[in-house]
Amino acid sequence: MSQSKPFKPAIGLKSGHFQTLFPAFxxxxxxxxxxxxxxxxxxxxxxxxxxxIKPSVETKKPIVLLFxxxxxxxESPYIQGMMHALASGGFxxxxxHFRGCSGKNNRLPRxxxxxxxxxxxxxxxxxxxxxxxxxxxxxxxSLGGNMLLKLLGEWGDASPLRAAVSVSAPLQLxxxxxxxxxxxxxxxxxxxxxxxxxxxLNKYLDHPMQIEIGIxxxxxxxxxxxxxxDNAYTAPxxxxxxxxxxxxxxxxxxxxxxxxxxxxxxxxxxDPFMTSEILPAKDEISKNVHLExxxxxxxxxxxxxxxxxxxxxxxxxxxxxxxxT
Numbered sequence: 617m618s619q620s621k622p623f624k625p626a627i628g629l630k631s632g633h634f635q636t637l638f639p640a641f642x643x644x645x646x647x648x649x650x651x652x653x654x655x656x657x658x659x660x661x662x663x664x665x666x667x668x669i670k671p672s673v674e675t676k677k678p679i680v681l682l683f684x685x686x687x688x689x690x691e692s693p694y695i696q697g698m699m700h701a702l703a704s705g706g707f708x709x710x711x712x713h714f715r716g717c718s719g720k721n722n723r724l725p726r727x728x729x730x731x732x733x734x735x736x737x738x739x740x741x742x743x744x745x746x747x748x749x750x751x752x753x754x755x756x757x758s759l760g761g762n763m764l765l766k767l768l769g770e771w772g773d774a775s776p777l778r779a780a781v782s783v784s785a786p787l788q789l790x791x792x793x794x795x796x797x798x799x800x801x802x803x804x805x806x807x808x809x810x811x812x813x814x815x816x817l818n819k820y821l822d823h824p825m826q827i828e829i830g831i832x833x834x835x836x837x838x839x840x841x842x843x844x845x846d847n848a849y850t851a852p853x854x855x856x857x858x859x860x861x862x863x864x865x866x867x868x869x870x871x872x873x874x875x876x877x878x879x880x881x882x883x884x885x886x887d888p889f890m891t892s893e894i895l896p897a898k899d900e901i902s903k904n905v906h907l908e909x910x911x912x913x914x915x916x917x918x919x920x921x922x923x924x925x926x927x928x929x930x931x932x933x934x935x936x937x938x939x940x941t
Contacts, residue, residue, distance in 0.1 A: 661726075687815075698755060707938065727849075732854070737771075755934055790864070795891050918930045
């Protein structure tokens with residue numbers, strides 16, 4: 617396997633916005649064949665896990681656990697692309713959808729959030745039990761990247777993962793919520809908020825949500841920012857006093873210095889979802905964490921090559937990293 621070259625944006629796609637949007641709108645690829653596992657959670661809810669090339673227990677085939685971003689899923693181009701790349705390198709892969717993200721509504725009034733590590737922890741522990749001889753790796757994107765880093769910090773020496781990669785993680789959630797609420801980033805916020813509000817409105821059909829969180833459907837429809845949504849729903853339904861407390865306790869930046877797993881963080885300085893304020897100082901990360909910063913790349917973009925022949929550099933970089941660790 618050749619060494620990955622440092623990222624250089626595709627000609628014509630240098631802008632962080634172009635890097636962010638191009639894969640979402642223009643990437644065409646065959647859908648990986650999947651096997652769906654419904655994983656039951658301790659509180660009576662479930663998550664759906666999509667396996668690509670599910671290994672037999674008898675082999676020692678390495679497994680890469682994938683965690684998508686906010687409102688992402690198996691349909692996200694970066695997930696399908698990573699599955700293909702991992703398969704080419706001899707890895708099995710499996711995506712754990714966060715609650716309600718696989719296309720099926722979850723059973724409880726609660727949902728998922730950037731710091732919710734409990735579901736991933738119990739699921740990964742089940743993988744360890746079922747596949748005791750298989751090396752385990754993990755990749756988290758955006759929200760999933762923040763969650764993964766927080767989990768690695770909580771685990772410390774107890775982590776069962778050989779190595780992990782976090783891409784475009786919102787390491788300080790308050791900073792990111794503020795960034796998304798101004799300038800051109802408002803467009804991204806508006807798109808994501810539309811999906812979040814619809815998911816919440818769907819819950820009113822199955823649960824007494826007005827009793828649960830104290831607002832009715834018309835008030836949900838008027839929510840415009842992540843701050844408003846997280847104050848109205850994410851914080852109270854998950855046991856936080858406010859969005860500010862949720863952001864403070866769920867941000868992964870504070871956990872980086874206690875990570876014991878070999879971990880690669882990939883981040884672009886032109887990411888339109890956040891500012892450089894989220895980046896950790898040298899004394900805020902452990903010796904096991906390697907931070908790769910690039911001037912360009914956008915948010916989960918990192919498209920190299922050219923517009924006519926784009927190359928998705930992230931997949932090559934991540935695959936090489938796992939092969940070498």
